[in-house]
Amino acid sequence: xxxxxxxxxxxxxxxxxxxxxxxxxxxxxxxxxxxxxxxxxxxxxxxxxxxxxxxxxxxxxxxxxxxxxxxxxxxxxxxxxxxxxxxxxxxxxxxxxxxxxxxxxxxxxxxxxxxxxxxxxxxxxxxxxxxxxxxxxxxxxxxxxxxxxxxxxxxxxxxxxxxxxxxxxxxxxxxxxxxxxxxxxxxxxxxxxxxxxxxxxxxxxxxxxxxxxxxxxxxxxxxxxxxxxxxxxxxxxx
Numbered sequence: 700x701x702x703x704x705x706x707x708x709x710x711x712x713x714x715x716x717x718x719x720x721x722x723x724x725x726x727x728x729x730x731x732x733x734x735x736x737x738x739x740x741x742x743x744x745x746x747x748x749x750x751x752x753x754x755x756x757x758x759x760x761x762x763x764x765x766x767x768x769x770x771x772x773x774x775x776x777x778x779x780x781x782x783x784x785x786x787x788x789x790x791x792x793x794x795x796x797x798x799x800x801x802x803x804x805x806x807x808x809x810x811x812x813x814x815x816x817x818x819x820x821x822x823x824x825x826x827x828x829x830x831x832x833x834x835x836x837x838x839x840x841x842x843x844x845x846x847x848x849x850x851x852x853x854x855x856x857x858x859x860x861x862x863x864x865x866x867x868x869x870x871x872x873x874x875x876x877x878x879x880x881x882x883x884x885x886x887x888x889x890x891x892x893x894x895x896x897x898x899x900x901x902x903x904x905x906x907x908x909x910x911x912x913x914x915x916x917x918x919x920x921x922x923x924x925x926x927x928x929x930x931x932x933x934x935x936x937x
Contacts (some may be wrong), residue, residue, distance in 0.1 A: 847933025
């Protein structure tokens, strides 16, 4: 059911599959083979993990919260409340469905980056998959938590956009955190976007193993568990 609903929603498909792809193409055309000072890799390779994180947040956080609030407002979950299905069953089904879409999204982004712009990937693909999977679960859990806190579909659009851009610009996705003021930089270090972005950049760009980024992954897992627990507690059928 969730797959059919998503396929019918052209706007969600655009944000999931096309929007992050436009950023790779844009940065690839802007920077090409440019190497930033002090780095031994192309600029596009440094930005690539941030674009993947941006895609994770678009689908996992923003689209999840907005679509969940919209489906609830349409009465879809009110009808499902008459069945034996429980809240964790609905959340589990949505998590699985959106995770599969995120995997499709990530494969497309990596394929375009590597084939069209020669983005070097130094890390093991299993570790990259593991970091992306944990990031997907983290952002989807936050999306469900926001959906439980938001009362209407119209409010969901504005609130999720604010949260998305805060995590995007404070998460070190497109510029280093050391460019921020001290207090703001310290706060940004604990954000899930920062944790996943740092872990993914270390694994992809530097080629380190999972043992080097376990603090970031542990922090992201904490965000995921707390958010998912809160989402179950705040779940409303209508």
